Amino acid sequence: xxxxxxxxxxxxMFVIFYFLLIRPQQxxxxxxxxxxxxxQKGDDVVTIGGFHAKVHGLDEETVVLITENGTKLTYDRSxxxxxxxx
Numbered sequence: 001x002x003x004x005x006x007x008x009x010x011x012x013m014f015v016i017f018y019f020l021l022i023r024p025q026q027x028x029x030x031x032x033x034x035x036x037x038x039x040q041k042g043d044d045v046v047t048i049g050g051f052h053a054k055v056h057g058l059d060e061e062t063v064v065l066i067t068e069n070g071t072k073l074t075y076d077r078s079x080x081x082x083x084x085x086x
Contacts, residue, residue, distance in 0.1 A: 036077045040064060044084040047075060052084075 007023035039045065043055045045065065056072055063080060065073050 035083060036080055039077065039080060039083060045080050045086060046082050047079045048081045049079070 011059055020065040039055055039058065041055050041058060044052070045055055045063075046052050047065075051065070051073075052072070053067055057064035061077060063075050064075055065075060067073070
């Protein structure tokens with residue numbers, strides 16, 4: 001019984017750590033993964049490096065982005081940070 005009482009603070013800290021840090025991070029990762037999977041041709045996107053462009057083509061792992069002057073660049077899907085609205 002004393003062993004359980006001495007381990008209780010450690011168990012309680014782990015539970016608090018899980019609900020305050022791990023679970024919210026998993027939710028954010030799931031949202032980002034869903035956004036990256038739902039990218040469509042013509043979407044305006046921003047990469048993790050801050051590059052703004054329009055999606056020109058897609059494939060399973062990559063995205064071809066086109067700039068305003070017509071330059072085409074190929075990025076991994078995971079490099080897309082957000083899809084701009086409107």
